Amino acid sequence: MVEDGGHAGENGIGEFDIIARHFAPLATDVSALSLRDDAAVLRPPEGQEIVLTCDTIVEGVHFLKDDPAGSIGHKALAVNLSDLAAKGARPYVYLLALALPAKPDQAWLKAFASGLGALQRRVGASLVGGDTTRTPGLLSITITALGLVPHGHAVLRLGAKRGNRLYVTGTIGDAHLGLRLLKDPKLASRWGLTKEDVAFLAGRYREPQPRTTLALALRNFAAAAIDVSDGLVGDVDKLSSVSDGGAVIEAASVPLSPAAAKAVTRDPELLEALLTGGDDYEIVAAVPEGNTSGFEAEAKSKGVTVTRIGRIEGTTGTRLLGEGGRDMKLGPKGFTHF
Amino acid sequence: MVEDGGHAGENGIGEFDIIARHFAPLATDVSALSLRDDAAVLRPPEGQEIVLTCDTIVEGVHFLKDDPAGSIGHKALAVNLSDLAAKGARPYVYLLALALPAKPDQAWLKAFASGLGALQRRVGASLVGGDTTRTPGLLSITITALGLVPHGHAVLRLGAKRGNRLYVTGTIGDAHLGLRLLKDPKLASRWGLTKEDVAFLAGRYREPQPRTTLALALRNFAAAAIDVSDGLVGDVDKLSSVSDGGAVIEAASVPLSPAAAKAVTRDPELLEALLTGGDDYEIVAAVPEGNTSGFEAEAKSKGVTVTRIGRIEGTTGTRLLGEGGRDMKLGPKGFTHF
Numbered sequence: 291m292v293e294d295g296g297h298a299g300e301n302g303i304g305e306f307d308i309i310a311r312h313f314a315p316l317a318t319d320v321s322a323l324s325l326r327d328d329a330a331v332l333r334p335p336e337g338q339e340i341v342l343t344c345d346t347i348v349e350g351v352h353f354l355k356d357d358p359a360g361s362i363g364h365k366a367l368a369v370n371l372s373d374l375a376a377k378g379a380r381p382y383v384y385l386l387a388l389a390l391p392a393k394p395d396q397a398w399l400k401a402f403a404s405g406l407g408a409l410q411r412r413v414g415a416s417l418v419g420g421d422t423t424r425t426p427g428l429l430s431i432t433i434t435a436l437g438l439v440p441h442g443h444a445v446l447r448l449g450a451k452r453g454n455r456l457y458v459t460g461t462i463g464d465a466h467l468g469l470r471l472l473k474d475p476k477l478a479s480r481w482g483l484t485k486e487d488v489a490f491l492a493g494r495y496r497e498p499q500p501r502t503t504l505a506l507a508l509r510n511f512a513a514a515a516i517d518v519s520d521g522l523v524g525d526v527d528k529l530s531s532v533s534d535g536g537a538v539i540e541a542a543s544v545p546l547s548p549a550a551a552k553a554v555t556r557d558p559e560l561l562e563a564l565l566t567g568g569d570d571y572e573i574v575a576a577v578p579e580g581n582t583s584g585f586e587a588e589a590k591s592k593g594v595t596v597t598r599i600g601r602i603e604g605t606t607g608t609r610l611l612g613e614g615g616r617d618m619k620l621g622p623k624g625f626t627h628f
Numbered sequence: 629m630v631e632d633g634g635h636a637g638e639n640g641i642g643e644f645d646i647i648a649r650h651f652a653p654l655a656t657d658v659s660a661l662s663l664r665d666d667a668a669v670l671r672p673p674e675g676q677e678i679v680l681t682c683d684t685i686v687e688g689v690h691f692l693k694d695d696p697a698g699s700i701g702h703k704a705l706a707v708n709l710s711d712l713a714a715k716g717a718r719p720y721v722y723l724l725a726l727a728l729p730a731k732p733d734q735a736w737l738k739a740f741a742s743g744l745g746a747l748q749r750r751v752g753a754s755l756v757g758g759d760t761t762r763t764p765g766l767l768s769i770t771i772t773a774l775g776l777v778p779h780g781h782a783v784l785r786l787g788a789k790r791g792n793r794l795y796v797t798g799t800i801g802d803a804h805l806g807l808r809l810l811k812d813p814k815l816a817s818r819w820g821l822t823k824e825d826v827a828f829l830a831g832r833y834r835e836p837q838p839r840t841t842l843a844l845a846l847r848n849f850a851a852a853a854i855d856v857s858d859g860l861v862g863d864v865d866k867l868s869s870v871s872d873g874g875a876v877i878e879a880a881s882v883p884l885s886p887a888a889a890k891a892v893t894r895d896p897e898l899l900e901a902l903l904t905g906g907d908d909y910e911i912v913a914a915v916p917e918g919n920t921s922g923f924e925a926e927a928k929s930k931g932v933t934v935t936r937i938g939r940i941e942g943t944t945g946t947r948l949l950g951e952g953g954r955d956m957k958l959g960p961k962g963f964t965h966f
Contacts, residue, residue, distance in 0.1 A: 323786075426686075
């Protein structure tokens with residue numbers, strides 16, 4: 291792990307201290323060299339391929355300035371674990387590049403590391419390196435995560451075939467609502483939501499739960515998969531655009547949480563935003579017809595709810611079907627959330 | 629490679645386009661999946677360990693806003709390759725996380741990718757993934773680089789023994805002077821530098837040359853090594869602090885470029901800044917006495933100049949010896965550059 295100088299700042303802690311106090315305890319794998327070198331030295335287990343992914347989260351873009359530090363740490367790792375899960379990989383090690391605005395606060399760092407630590411323990415990963423730097427800009431966290439998958443068994447975005455069923459994990463749109471509620475708490479009453487609903491939706495935005503336990507089901511039964519980070523419709527479109535056909539999503543089949551369903555009942559126009567909004571960190575899988583019962587059973591045994599939402603069929607592009615099987619039109623932001 | 633939505637911004641290019649146009653051509657390794665997935669799938673060669681490192685460079689901290697885009701691309705990769713070289717590893721693949729302030733400019737991106745591309749071709753590396761995101765903050769680039777080293781042959785920071793000779797590659801302090809000249813061009817006349825001197829020193833700041841070709845010499849002959857990124861004295865101190873002894877550096881032996889030597893002649897007080905300034909991206913190696921001729925010969929055969937600057941001896945801490953072997957005192961910023 292690299293630190294930019296060991297100078298103790300005005301608040302009395304330097305980069306060395308940050309690493310030693312807060313991050314060294316997360317470096318449980320021997321390859322980390324206890325974060326006392328500029329690099330990690332890794333000997334991956336034989337017969338395994340390494341799945342590599344890298345995601346940055348930036349203050350004001352991927353999390354809110356006032357989000358709890360523990361949630362920010364959790365989210366930085368979770369968004370990467372979500373990509374690993376979609377590839378059917380189990381988490382292995384990760385590197386953390388932390389760009390801190392001046393004056394890192396001990397309590398903030400402690401909570402941040404604790405959010406990272408709780409999630410890495412749950413999935414069996416280890417911090418092995420990274421970089422801590424000061425920035426005159428915004429708080430920004432880049433994690434590079436490595437996962438393991440038996441040779442030749444990674445699940446790709448590419449590979450869905452006509453006739454495959456499309457499944458999605460969990461529920462869709464909660465994070466989108468959570469973000470809007472955090473920015474504008476008055477929406478709660480307009481949407482008829484209780485305090486508990488709001489807390490649930492905000493939690494779904496702040497602390498996405500990567501579907502790590504679904505990896506084996508995907509490897510065994512899915513033809514292709516993608517994690518839903520940029521919005522369900524857009525991400526299905528990415529999968530279908532490299533598949534043998536197009537995608538059809540039945541809007542009425544898309545699973546909503548009770549809180550999200552309540553909001554949509556009050557304001558039906560919200561549905562489009564939920565289906566295209568992003569930040570879900572659920573997984574869409576294309577499963578061959580003959581594998582569906584195996585996939586469903588394996589997912590169930592791991593406690594992951596999966597729901598059929600459509601199929602790959604002989605068209606190109608992605609169609610979203612509404613009431614009566616009619617094509618729903620999406621607004622100009624329908625496939626993006628920029 | 630992940631993009632945040634495919635939305636075409638006001639200037640008509642979206643994140644998909646950025647990746648397809650500028651970065652896909654750098655994804656020469658098959659593990660990159662042509663950057664059309666959220667992850668890379670890597671099958672490292674047998675018998676090799678993976679050396680992993682990660683460094684962020686931020687506008688205004690590690691490069692200047694007006695630095696040429698090609699230099700910024702070069703530097704982002706070079707600082708990581710420097711860490712790999714210090715571990716004795718050969719470059720393999722890397723991931724690029726790019727946080728772009730609004731309105732990425734096509735010409736800027738093209739030049740940035742071209743700087744990356746020229747360096748990766750020279751060292752035989754491939755881009756395999758990453759993340760492109762917009763930031764309301766400053767331009768920031770995090771690269772995670774993977775290198776390969778035969779099992780058990782990585783050179784660590786840890787491992788120097790009493791009696792080892794300390795070597796450094798290239799020349800020290802050029803980048804420090806280059807940065808100061810870029811910020812305050814009037815210093816050139818005070819330091820008696822020609823236009824060519826200034827261009828050389830600025831180039832040393834903007835485009836550090838990683839000592840990739842030294843990797844084999846380090847593996848074969850060095851007991852420990854570290855790359856000099858935070859200043860020679862500070863980085864030697866990091867190496868000596870985990871060694872069996874302390875370090876002694878003879879200031880007069882530290883190699884200076886003709887341009888740097890000229891400046892020091894005019895202003896002898898500059899020497900301390902050169903020895904502690906940082907951004908050199910040279911390598912310090914601790915070499916057992918019996919290996920010195922082998923190390924020197926191997927370095928020479930690869931065209932890398934190495935110079936003896938001191939030794940590991942039976943004290944703790946790091947001593948800098950000046951004229952007549954007297955200890956030089958360093959100012960409060962002597963071991964840092966924060």
